Amino acid sequence: MNQNVTDASEFSKTSLPQLGQLDTLLRCHICKDFLKIPVLTPCGHTFCSLCIREYLTKEPKCPLCLNELRESSLRSEFLVNEIVESYKSSRKQLLESLKEATLTVDAPPIDITSESDGDDDIQIVATNKKRIQFRQDIVEPNKVNKRVPKNTSTFNNVKKCSKTTENLAQCPICQELFPLKVLERTHLDECLTLQSLGKAPKKSASLKDASSSKISDILSKKQKTTSPYEKENFHVNRYMFSANSGDRQRLPKTNFTSMSLNQIKHKLSSLGLPTNGSRQNMMVRYNHYEMLWNSNFCDAIAPVSESELKRQLASWEASQKTSNLPSSNGNTIASLMKRSNNGSSYQRLLMDFKTDKFERKLWIDMFGREFKSLIKEAKRGMLSTAKHEEKSSQGKAQETV
Amino acid sequence: MSRIVKEYKKIKKVLEGHGEAFENLIVQLAPVNEYDLLSWKATIRGPSDTPYNGFSIGLTIKIPSDYPISPPMVKFEPYKMPHCNVNFQTGEICLDILTRQHWSPAWDLLHVLKAIEQLLQEPVPESPLNVDIANILKEGDRTAYTGLVRYYFCGGT
Numbered sequence: 239m240n241q242n243v244t245d246a247s248e249f250s251k252t253s254l255p256q257l258g259q260l261d262t263l264l265r266c267h268i269c270k271d272f273l274k275i276p277v278l279t280p281c282g283h284t285f286c287s288l289c290i291r292e293y294l295t296k297e298p299k300c301p302l303c304l305n306e307l308r309e310s311s312l313r314s315e316f317l318v319n320e321i322v323e324s325y326k327s328s329r330k331q332l333l334e335s336l337k338e339a340t341l342t343v344d345a346p347p348i349d350i351t352s353e354s355d356g357d358d359d360i361q362i363v364a365t366n367k368k369r370i371q372f373r374q375d376i377v378e379p380n381k382v383n384k385r386v387p388k389n390t391s392t393f394n395n396v397k398k399c400s401k402t403t404e405n406l407a408q409c410p411i412c413q414e415l416f417p418l419k420v421l422e423r424t425h426l427d428e429c430l431t432l433q434s435l436g437k438a439p440k441k442s443a444s445l446k447d448a449s450s451s452k453i454s455d456i457l458s459k460k461q462k463t464t465s466p467y468e469k470e471n472f473h474v475n476r477y478m479f480s481a482n483s484g485d486r487q488r489l490p491k492t493n494f495t496s497m498s499l500n501q502i503k504h505k506l507s508s509l510g511l512p513t514n515g516s517r518q519n520m521m522v523r524y525n526h527y528e529m530l531w532n533s534n535f536c537d538a539i540a541p542v543s544e545s546e547l548k549r550q551l552a553s554w555e556a557s558q559k560t561s562n563l564p565s566s567n568g569n570t571i572a573s574l575m576k577r578s579n580n581g582s583s584y585q586r587l588l589m590d591f592k593t594d595k596f597e598r599k600l601w602i603d604m605f606g607r608e609f610k611s612l613i614k615e616a617k618r619g620m621l622s623t624a625k626h627e628e629k630s631s632q633g634k635a636q637e638t639v
Numbered sequence: 640m641s642r643i644v645k646e647y648k649k650i651k652k653v654l655e656g657h658g659e660a661f662e663n664l665i666v667q668l669a670p671v672n673e674y675d676l677l678s679w680k681a682t683i684r685g686p687s688d689t690p691y692n693g694f695s696i697g698l699t700i701k702i703p704s705d706y707p708i709s710p711p712m713v714k715f716e717p718y719k720m721p722h723c724n725v726n727f728q729t730g731e732i733c734l735d736i737l738t739r740q741h742w743s744p745a746w747d748l749l750h751v752l753k754a755i756e757q758l759l760q761e762p763v764p765e766s767p768l769n770v771d772i773a774n775i776l777k778e779g780d781r782t783a784y785t786g787l788v789r790y791y792f793c794g795g796t
């Protein structure tokens with residue numbers, strides 16, 4: 239019904255239905271969405287940092303295997319994070335090109351599902367060699383890079399550069415590669431002059447302008463400009479240069495039972511959090527902020543700022559309020575959020591939908607009609623089977639064995 | 640919140656026939672009010688090889704605001720359900736996976752209906768909410784069990 243509610247079954251009608259497994263594996267089993275700041279448990283299972291942290295405040299066990307689990311044993315998984323992010327960034331295109339590929343095949347579709355449990359590629363290729371081959375021909379021009387994990391970034395790097403700068407030529411004096419024009423116009427003169435002076439050649443001001451096409455510079459990764467290469471390899475690079483810095487303190491769990499109201503207020507304001515609302519409100523606020531904080535600063539590969547965390551907190555509180563209507567005398571955060579959300583655009587809500595701050599009420603107002611038609615659609619499917627059963631249901635026995 | 644939206648989409652697909660595993664179980668599973676996904680109703684088929692075979696059984700499902708961290712609240716409604724683990728008056732179900740302690744947020748409404756089907760197939764008279772039926776089961780009187788269930792379904796009170 240909208241682009242945000244994606245699920246693995248979207249691949250079932252493409253030429254590669256087995257990709258649905260990958261799509262499922264990259265999702266969190268709590269929120270069913272793509273893993274967001276994934277963390278690994280000691281039992282080998284992966285969830286969104288926030289999802290599992292929230293669940294662990296209720297039950298100390300792994301949702302998948304039900305083994306005992308403590309929050310302190312969660313470890314961030316940067317690699318999975320980048321795999322998910324890079325997959326997400328090409329998922330739509332991937333789906334589209336796989337659908338196109340299916341359309342172009344005029345022969346009846348191959349029943350791949352019946353032959354494979356998803357990972358038995360060899361078997362598929364063997365029995366359907368021709369057609370699969372054909373599909374790859376269609377898919378590849380659309381830049382579906384199937385071997386991304388195998389490429390080291392350096393390898394990619396060189397390949398890309400030689401492709402984008404075809405007219406590179408090597409300077410016969412310093413052996414460096416330059417675009418032919420640069421070499422001819424300025425570099426050779428410089429290099430000759432420098433050599434005759436007995437100095438090592440170095441970059442001149444004029445060369446710096448053209449330096450983005452100089453291989454050694456690209457390889458050194460010190461460029462400030464975002465080349466296509468950098469965009470394409472953003473996730474690879476972010477992973478390779480990631481490290482849990484640990485320069486932020488973990489926010490501790492707080493036991494409020496022995497604290498006075500003033501102490502609680504002090505605690506909140508020392509973190510820059512609002513101190514309005516009841517004691518209960520403030521405790522809930524702190525606990526959620528503690529979760530947001532630890533997920534962000536302990537688990538995230540690219541932590542957001544404290545002010546962003548506070549925005550997330552306010553938004554979360556607002557959503558709590560709206561889902562517990564009717565309580566009209568909302569506190570300042572909730573009313574603030576509501577006000578700022580009045581007249582919010584569909585796009586904005588969609589964005590929120592992706593994150594934690596989805597506002598159900600507004601969504602319902604906006605999409606009530608769409609839901610209705612969806613439901614009608616679903617009912618139509620069920621009605622035929624349901625009708626005759628309803629008649630013979632409760633109160634009237636059907637003759638059975 | 641988006642989690643239940645996702646489930647709704649999945650359920651729709653399953654009921655359209657993409658998930659044959661549920662074909663024999665689910666007659667209906669949908670939100671009550673057309674645009675409120677926190678309140679659902681379900682109709683399931685009584686499993687074969689049980690006294691419930693041939694009957695359609697109604698359930699109501701309430702989704703808590705922190706779902707799936709907390710489990711859904713499921714009851715047999717609007718009709719009274721004769722089963723040793725179901726409170727005959729309220730429809731309350733004694734099923735471990737519906738308690739916070741045993742619930743897993745990795746499960747969804749389809750899992751819940753499967754678990755309920757299993758409870759219909761394998762009643763647990765050791766922890767009864769309906770003592771009469773539990774006693775009959777403990778005595779192993781299958782005929783009386785079937786007769787009693789049928790009696791209720793056919794309008795007995």
Ligand SMILES: [Zn+2]
Binds near residue numbers: 266267274289
């Ligand atoms: Zn999650």
Ligand SMILES: [Zn+2]
Binds near residue numbers: 281303304305
């Ligand atoms: Zn586990």
Ligand SMILES: [Zn+2]
Binds near residue numbers: 411412
């Ligand atoms: Zn040179």
